[in-house]
Amino acid sequence: MNGTVVIGAQFGDEGKGKIVDVLAEESDLVVRFNGGANAGHTVQVGSEQFAFRLLPSGIMIGNGVVVDPAQLLEEIDGLRKRGYAVENLRLSDRAHVVMPWHKVIDELEEKVKEGMAAATTKRGIGPAFEDKVGRWGIRVADLLDPVVLRKKLESLLPVKHRIILALGGSDVFVLERIFNQYGEFGGRLKAFVADTSVVIDQAGKNGKSVLFEGAQGTHLCVDHGIYPYGTSSNCVAGAAAVGAGVGPRAIDRVIGVVKGFTSRVGAGPFPTELDGKEAEYLRERGGGEYGTVTRRPRRVGWLDLVMLRMSARVNGFTDLAVTKVDVLGGVETVHAAFAYEHYDNELHEFPANMRVLAECNPVYEEFDGWEDLPPEEWRRIAANGFDALPAKAQKYLRWIEKELAAKLAFVSVGRAREETIDLRKARPPSPPKKAAKASRRR
Ligand code: GDP
Ligand code: IMO
Ligand code: MG
Numbered sequence: 319m320n321g322t323v324v325i326g327a328q329f330g331d332e333g334k335g336k337i338v339d340v341l342a343e344e345s346d347l348v349v350r351f352n353g354g355a356n357a358g359h360t361v362q363v364g365s366e367q368f369a370f371r372l373l374p375s376g377i378m379i380g381n382g383v384v385v386d387p388a389q390l391l392e393e394i395d396g397l398r399k400r401g402y403a404v405e406n407l408r409l410s411d412r413a414h415v416v417m418p419w420h421k422v423i424d425e426l427e428e429k430v431k432e433g434m435a436a437a438t439t440k441r442g443i444g445p446a447f448e449d450k451v452g453r454w455g456i457r458v459a460d461l462l463d464p465v466v467l468r469k470k471l472e473s474l475l476p477v478k479h480r481i482i483l484a485l486g487g488s489d490v491f492v493l494e495r496i497f498n499q500y501g502e503f504g505g506r507l508k509a510f511v512a513d514t515s516v517v518i519d520q521a522g523k524n525g526k527s528v529l530f531e532g533a534q535g536t537h538l539c540v541d542h543g544i545y546p547y548g549t550s551s552n553c554v555a556g557a558a559a560v561g562a563g564v565g566p567r568a569i570d571r572v573i574g575v576v577k578g579f580t581s582r583v584g585a586g587p588f589p590t591e592l593d594g595k596e597a598e599y600l601r602e603r604g605g606g607e608y609g610t611v612t613r614r615p616r617r618v619g620w621l622d623l624v625m626l627r628m629s630a631r632v633n634g635f636t637d638l639a640v641t642k643v644d645v646l647g648g649v650e651t652v653h654a655a656f657a658y659e660h661y662d663n664e665l666h667e668f669p670a671n672m673r674v675l676a677e678c679n680p681v682y683e684e685f686d687g688w689e690d691l692p693p694e695e696w697r698r699i700a701a702n703g704f705d706a707l708p709a710k711a712q713k714y715l716r717w718i719e720k721e722l723a724a725k726l727a728f729v730s731v732g733r734a735r736e737e738t739i740d741l742r743k744a745r746p747p748s749p750p751k752k753a754a755k756a757s758r759r760r
Contacts, residue, residue, distance in 0.1 A: 382561020
């Protein structure tokens with residue numbers, strides 16, 4: 319299988335949606351494999367903007383995603399209204415369903431967690447994954463089977479009510495109403511439901527190329543991220559195999575999407591965080607750094623190579639896409655942390671202890687900034703390739719590439735597809751493989 323996975327290298331919102339859109343042109347299938355409706359991937363095509371987009375020949379929602387059926391149906395209807403066909407969508411029968419109590423519990427947990435709260439998107443993501451791992455979950459297949467759905471609701475609803483009460487809530491869910499509503503969702507989604515692992519496998523056998531679209535970012539990953547301030551699913555490349563139902567050998571290219579600086583929606587330590595004028599400058603440019611899902615202002619800061627080296631390692635990046643190079647234009651001195659200072663120690667590896675991380679001060683490499691150019695100038699540069707970029711931007715990008723030991727494949731200088739430099743086109747072709755010597759039969 320010709321499999322490529324696109325992964326956020328930071329705290330999410332790196333511009334994965336845009337890079338996926340660019341790559342979708344050369345892919346037959348696009349598969350989501352983690353997260354849920356906490357993700358917001360923006361794609362700009364011409365003058366049209368999409369919160370996410372159904373791509374050329376097909377899009378899959380794999381077993382690793384937690385699905386809010388009402389949200390999914392709303393997005394399907396929204397795209398249909400705009401004249402887009404959605405018939406190629408396939409939804410895994412093994413994906414877990416976000417139920418209304420997950421959202422209620424998400425809100426209530428955030429209130430009682432105090433210093434441990436991540437400032438979630440309140441989409442019920444954490445509680446839905448808790449139920450999945452705790453084996454309380456309702457899966458898409460269950461929505462299509464009234465006997466199973468009813469039995470599960472009978473077992474779990476009284477327990478959910480006790481949990482809601484214990485967390486200080488008072489919401490009550492009527493079994494019959496939930497049964498009817500979610501059974502109806504099942505009916506409406508039925509045409510899309512499939513064993514997506516089989517569909518992807520078949521596509522691979524037929525020589526199709528598959529693009530695995532990661533949600534969130536490496537440092538929000540429940541294992542490798544800033545626990546407990548990240549999300550509840552795995553956001554690294556390895557999760558594509560589990561969350562789509564393919565073997566790890568199906569993935570032969572791992573593209574890390576790196577925003578030219580760092581942003582974060584939510585709580586937790588952020589060593590290179592900026593405030594004041596510089597933060598304002600980065601936040602307000604390029605359409606503004608506001609959460610796609612929650613519209614919360616994003617916290618912003620300089621690039622952090624301590625974070626990124628870890629991302630390159632845990633994902634095994636083969637390629638990089640660096641975004642928002644245009645947004646950095648006009649910054650006099652661009653900073654990038656290459657280490658942290660922690661009292662008398664210089665740390666080069668990202669610490670696991672959040673108290674230590676909060677005490678770290680970044681040690682910066684400084685780069686001369688490049689000019690603030692109008693959008694049409696960035697478009698002209700994109701059309702002319704990497705060498706047309708301001709020399710100072712080239713230096714910054716080549717430094718990132720060297721530090722992360724992965725090939726720079728894309729440089730993004732704007733929201734639109736055509737505001738992208740594809741460096742793969744300029745790469746020398748790989749030398750022809752030598753024919754293997756004939757083996758001798760013993
Ligand atoms: P995702 O969650 O990683 O897909 O990223 P989001 O869509 O949440 O946030 C990225 C935002 O930056 C979106 O509004 C994109 O349209 C925009 N964007 C992506 N790449 C670039 C770029 O190179 N320059 C500018 N100015 N905006 C970009
Ligand atoms: P995309 O795919 C940025 C953050 C939330 C919160 C924490 C946990 O667009 O990059 P959750 O609702 O998942 O339990 O919240 O994770 N978060 C994201 N931040 N981009 C995302 O997705 C995010 N998904 C979750 O802000 O701090
Ligand atoms: Mg986003």
